[in-house]
Structure formats: structure tokens, C-alpha cells
Amino acid sequence: MQNRISSFPPIIDNDSEILILGSIPGVKSLEKQQYYAHPQNKFWTIIFELFHEKFTEDYTERINIVKKNHIAIWDVIDSCERKGSLDSEIKNEEANQIEELLEIYPNIKAIFCNGGKSYKNLQKILGKNYKIPVFLLPSTSPLHTISFERKLHDWRKILEFIDLA
Template sequence: MQNRISSFSPIIDNNSKILILGSIPGIKSLEKQQYYAHPQNKFWKIIFELFNEEFTENYQERINILKKNHIALWDVIDSCERKGSLDSEIKNEEANQIEDLLEDYPGVQAIFCNGGKSFKNLQKILGKNYKIPVFLLPSTSPLHTVSFEKKLEEWKVILKILNKKQE
């Protein structure tokens, strides 16, 4: 089989209110050592649209935008074997310690799963007893062929949750 690939460390701090979980980085992301590095992935475009920020390719600025808006980022899979970047090709996966992360960062009040694979894996990790709300969002991957506008519309639930938490 393939070499094992590993996810990145979480991007999180004590001000994080929501956690966005992907499955595991794709080839481009692993090459660049950046979350959502594939140019066709709409993750960063959606984040910048949601928060009315000017789009940038600068990864550190992207991370700063997440932190400024109380968003944490991680993956449900710590490591796995995979040919290519497709979630359907993931084999022999090991889960990330999501529960430990949530214990270490009690300010996180909602989890958003970027696509079905992360949602299904999170259900396996946490079981049915979520202590905080979990939302399934359409994948930002270019392979998920829903229009950008439709994806953006569904991702706006993040703003509703963040705004509720600040009232």
C-alpha cells in the first residue's frame, strides 16, 4: 500500500469558539504544509467571503483571519494510507484526539464538518453523545460539484452560531 500520511497540528487558541474539521490534507496541502492548499478548493474563498475579508494567498494572514474570527481548524484523521487525494481512497485510518482537544479548549461551542467523511468519522469518535452542536457542511473540495454560491450559503450557518454566542 501507500506511505502513511499524517494530518497537521490543530490551529486553535483559547479564543476559539467553533471548530471546523476536515478529513485529512490532500496531496497539494501536504506538499505545501498548509490546510486547504489546492487552488480549486473553496475553503479559503468561503472564509474570506463570510467575514468580508480581502482575499490573500498569504497563509499566515489566512490563519490570522481564522483566529480573529474565533475559528479553529483540524482534521478528524490523524494518519492513514491513501492513494491520491480522494477521501474514498482512505485506508487504515487512525483518528485524531478530538475529545482531548475539546477538553483542552472548552471555549469551543460548535463543530462544523467540512464534508461527509469528516462528519461520519466524527460520529465514530464522539458517538451519539455530543456535548456541543455538530453541523455537516458541504465539502469545499472541487470534487464536490455544488456551486460556490450554494456552498457559501450553507456555510453561513457559521455566522449565525458565532453571532448567537456573542449575544
């Protein structure tokens, strides 16, 4: 029997306009209790690049940056069994309450899935024709081996849904 792991609470507030969903935190993230904590994961690099922010390792400051830019972060999986960090090793998963979160935070205009596992699971939860747009973005994981430039280009889509005025 593998250990059961759990996701973190969402990072969200009433100003959030987009929701970025991963699958479930990897080993390094669970150890540090931080979203996207693996040093080779490009999530934070992409976020800072998109919003022309000075990169920092300080997690509190990272959270402040996503909130300032109206971004919410969560995972589609609440808990599961998994050895290692690979999505392909996920077993016996329980879904997070995505629909309830969207009802509580009605300012969310679009959902962006960080990788295929998140996207497939979200379609099971919400259905394919959900009332707000859902987009699949290339995973920021180091295991997804397309170039950083390509990832950054595709992730620019989120800027279309954020009102920074």
C-alpha cells in the first residue's frame, strides 16, 4: 500500500480571475509545502516572466505576485496514492471540489490546466462544455521536455483573461 498524499488549500481570493489547476503536488512540493517547489519546474519562472516581475525564491512573495495578478492556484486532485512525482503513478484519486470553488469565487473567467492529467481530470469533473472556458497548457514540469520558450509562448494565453487595469 502506498502512502496517501493530499493537495494544498487553494490560493484564491475575491479578485482572482483565472484559475490554474495542476494535478497534485509532487514530492518536493509536499516536502516544502509549496506549490511548484521543484527547482526545475518552470511554473514560477513563467509567471514572473509573464507579469514582468523580478524573480524571487521567497514563497510568500510568490503568492503575493499571483494574487496581485488575479491568479488562483489549486489542483484537480484532493488526495491519491502515488509513489514518486509522476502523474502516471497516481492511483485511487479523489477529486477536489472545483465546481464549489467556482461558485464561491464567481469572478473566475477561465481555467488553465497545467498539463494533460489536470485537463483530463477536470473534464471528468466539469464536463466538456463547461460554462467558462477551459484551456490545456503545456506542463511546467521538467519531465515535459518542450522548450521553455514554447511553454512561455503557450502560457501567454492567460493574459487574455486578466484585467490588470
